[in-house]
Amino acid sequence: MMDKATRLKVALQKSGRLTDNSLDLMVRCGLKYSRGKDQLMCYGENMPLDLLFVRDDDIPDLVQQDVCDLGIVGLNVIEEKRLAFQAKGVQPLFDQLMTLDYGKCRLSIAVPDGVEYKDARSLHGKRIATTYPNILARYLRQRDVQAEIVTLSGAVEIAPRLGRADFICDLVSTGSTLLANHLWEAETILESQAAIITTPVPVSAEKQDWIHRLTMRIDGVQQVKESKYIMLHAPRSKLADIRKLLPGSESPTIVPLDGNGDKVAVHAVCRENVFWETLESLKGAGASAILVLPVEKMLA
Numbered sequence: 001m002m003d004k005a006t007r008l009k010v011a012l013q014k015s016g017r018l019t020d021n022s023l024d025l026m027v028r029c030g031l032k033y034s035r036g037k038d039q040l041m042c043y044g045e046n047m048p049l050d051l052l053f054v055r056d057d058d059i060p061d062l063v064q065q066d067v068c069d070l071g072i073v074g075l076n077v078i079e080e081k082r083l084a085f086q087a088k089g090v091q092p093l094f095d096q097l098m099t100l101d102y103g104k105c106r107l108s109i110a111v112p113d114g115v116e117y118k119d120a121r122s123l124h125g126k127r128i129a130t131t132y133p134n135i136l137a138r139y140l141r142q143r144d145v146q147a148e149i150v151t152l153s154g155a156v157e158i159a160p161r162l163g164r165a166d167f168i169c170d171l172v173s174t175g176s177t178l179l180a181n182h183l184w185e186a187e188t189i190l191e192s193q194a195a196i197i198t199t200p201v202p203v204s205a206e207k208q209d210w211i212h213r214l215t216m217r218i219d220g221v222q223q224v225k226e227s228k229y230i231m232l233h234a235p236r237s238k239l240a241d242i243r244k245l246l247p248g249s250e251s252p253t254i255v256p257l258d259g260n261g262d263k264v265a266v267h268a269v270c271r272e273n274v275f276w277e278t279l280e281s282l283k284g285a286g287a288s289a290i291l292v293l294p295v296e297k298m299l300a
């Protein structure tokens, strides 16, 4: 096992929307861990990698200050911090390594029911409540709109009812929070999902190697989620039709069947979900003995 200085430190959200998915991702990448007594750290038992649990807003700073080598956080927070650093004349040091397939949401302007909104000019001279003042300020600046930004750290959706703002700029996913608060989504200003950020401060060769391995494993984990392995028998004459029906597959393996010159076995990895409709179409095209198997691990 490597010594402390060579162990990767990864910052994750302590408790919130990204926590379960982030921890699950690490486990799928092979991490076995034991949790510290204070619940603030997890120690990797089979990889030189430890997890730190913090507020998501602190993750870019921890990576910026090189306290952590990697952090998993939403693009919304990354962008807000990047702009906040720039506004203070500080060079943002963290780099974006890769995006992840969860935490998908958007930062949108929302308007109280019954209030009109045509385009960004409708915001002119108004008060807008948000947790993302820098992203909103950039949006307004780019459209030459002057408005007052009311920065709140949470519960932004109730600001109009409290008379603190005319509009809000907040995260939306299903839209149910807006609906419950009598607001409607007028415009999206940023699309977001979880991402991994990394310190560009040079790390040791061992750490770099583990960052590379982790990236490859995450790629593999994200790819297998939708992937299926299909096996079927097909008449040689129908192969072209059947190949067209295999969703998102690269060149399939074609194996002759012993004692049956007309038929072959087709094996293919399909990188998209395989629905019953696809199996029915395959059968209709002449396929038989169709098997669909889950893919557990994949390394490109």
Ligand SMILES: Nc1ncnc2c1ncn2[C@@H]1O[C@H](COP(=O)(O)OP(=O)(O)OP(=O)(O)O)[C@@H](O)[C@H]1O
Pocket: 013, 014, 015, 016, 017, 018, 054, 055, 056, 057, 073, 074, 075, 076, 077, 102, 103, 104, 105, 171, 172, 173, 174, 192, 193, 194
């Ligand atoms: N409704 C949603 N659907 C999907 N992803 C979301 C949703 N809301 C937020 N997110 C993403 O998850 C991140 C964390 O959201 P959460 O609401 O847990 O943050 P928080 O309240 O700021 O937590 P913390 O206590 O860590 O500061 C957001 O920054 C965003 O990237």
Ligand SMILES: O=P(O)(O)OC[C@H]1O[C@H](OP(=O)(O)OP(=O)(O)O)[C@H](O)[C@@H]1O
Pocket: 017, 154, 155, 170, 171, 172, 173, 174, 175, 176, 177, 178
């Ligand atoms: O469009 P929806 O699906 O309703 O999601 C949007 C809501 O989700 C997030 O809050 P979250 O529920 O994570 O709680 P929080 O406000 O305590 O951060 C976000 O801040 C919105 O309020």
Ligand SMILES: [Mg+2]
Pocket: 055, 056, 057
């Ligand atoms: Mg937060």
